[in-house]
Amino acid sequence: MESKSSTKLYGIPEGKGPYSVGCTDLMTDYTIQGSFFRLYYPSQNGASSEETKWIPRKEYYRGLSDFLNMYRMLGETFFQYYVGSVTCPAKWNAAFKPGEKYPLIIFSHGLGAFRTIYSAICIEMASQGFIVVAVEHRDKSSSATYYHKENPGCEAQEEATENPNEEWIYYRKLKRSEQEFPLRNQQLQQRTEECIRALDLILDINNGNHVVNVLSLNFDWTLLKESIDTDRIAVMGHSFGAATAIKTLSKDTRFKGSVHQSFPDFTFLSGNFVGKIFRLKGEIDPNIAIDISNKASLAFLQKHLGLKKDFDQWDALVDGEGHNVIPGTNIDLPSTQPESLE
Template sequence: MQSSKFHLLFHFHYWLVWTSIGKLGEIKLAGLSVNAQKEMGSKSSTKFYRIPEGKGTYSVGCTDLMTDHTIQGSFFRLYYPSQNGTSSEETQWIPRKEYYGGLSDFLNMYRMLGETFLQYYVGSVTCPAKWNAAFKPGEKYPLIIFSHGLGAFRTIYSAICIEMASQGFIVAAVEHRDKSASATYYYKENSVSEAREETTEDLEEEWIYYRKLKRGEQEFPLRHQQVQQRTEECIKALDLILDINSGKHVVNVLPLNFDWTLLKDSIDSNRIAVIGHSFGAATAIETLSRETRFKGSVHQSFPDFTFLIGSVVGKIFKLKGEIDPNIAIDISNKASLAFLQKHLGLEKDFDQWDALIDGVGCNVIPGTNIDLPLTQPESVE
């Protein structure tokens, strides 16, 4: 069966901020097209779906960090270059059953039905990063802060984050607590634990679920408030990681066996970027406007669901497009890496994909499907 050509149902947003003048210096968008590979007959029901491994030279580890158990604290998943042979355990993709409930609400499914369906369909999925593997010291790695889209959470962009870590980046995927995630949580103190050391033994979980718009409610005020909180959470994550880089001791509320001291002096504080998808892209732009330590940002294309959901199910719940997700994510990641090398001044070989930034390639349509306002040419003095 000959494959057909489809237009990709997403676009890149490349946002370059010139921090020296403190304003947005360039906006570039490219629409893409790819060859879709259709599943045939009954093969689609037996096809094994898996989140793709990173294509870089580094092994990838993964862990979670929650500091200050309250809602004001910081919570993110860290993807990083890891030492080989220090862990054989792959990372569980969706770590808690409460996330299935949140996803069900966001997808407008009855919660009991949605939880059962999602647990059956993706409950055993792991992502190709070794859980709590030892961090690989000895290099200066650039840092990426990642902000998820509406209805997402810290774990479901692992295909992007793992690829970046395999190429030599440290990636902190923030889980936002502004009610834009389908689900997240923090810990409340019991009255008997207020004076005790910060651990989960005497704390009670408090779950936060996605807040839908009320009937007749205007969207802008809510989204504006959310993006401000999200920006603060991205900056908190950056501050926390740079504290770890400087050797400051941090207490992880989560009972995980990971040696954070290995990250000391391992982050290149002159090469820091923020990446966001969808509403996370808006978060990235707001973060860039308020924090000059960030050099640039990228709007990525796909959450992990595109690799794990079959065509029929994906279309029903609008979690999958018509195109081969492996082709799409490969183009997206290569263009992102080329962009990051160009604007972070990395000494890698990512410039081999510079043409994608300019919309040149056999699977790329130059230009944009977004109407942009005409800009006035700058006057020459």
């Protein structure tokens, strides 16, 4: 029997909650100042059968190659072969499920990532009844991103390649002898503004305001009207995205809670050989690790957003109690006690 692709052995885990999950993209404005994010949300059952492509454009392969210090031609071939056919378990442009008030999460990705790379986390949250806005940052911390410079007309731009109306932005590496803090601080300020701008936009949609999607995707945004619980808004992030979450919390009081997630999607898609090369895998099974992380996050969110769910069953994980959980930190921190003078 002919073997299937590697996605049969390795795949992004499905959400474990009671809701079906859909996703779509939204890009506003024909400038770099516009918002760009992937939306994960509870969807109507059977609303779509179309699979969602995990990495939607080949330009992202080029960006990942740059970030990992690979030649672009080699990297593009490598990523196309290993993950080019990978889909994530959310239905593309599936109809949103109205009739409830859902808590909202704004999600910020880490360095070298982009809006689709944390779908395992975002899909799990959506399956548990959250609306998740996964922002794609344009501060040159993404491995790649883009915007439209002008109105592209009626073409389906998300399927286009080498489009002259698109401006691609790739990861900016530190220059030789350049200090890292000024660059990261500048990026952090921009990321924070992008998270707040995304929040403003999704709340405008919640209020029934019309939105123009530059990508011309077939999704009915009007179904989101009055579907967000505006008293329960959180910001989440991984790595540099965690720093973004903390900074965003300090600048906008609408956000009530934050949490640092641990794993991007690559850990589920790489075998042992590839995982060791790129340090994508730890010693623990990634499905066990993400399950622990997601449960702890849900317990944290219930506590700080005041949700009436059963996520408090995992409160012990937040306190560092449970199998494969380390209380406190496993990092050696410098002593805070002053040295004695002799």
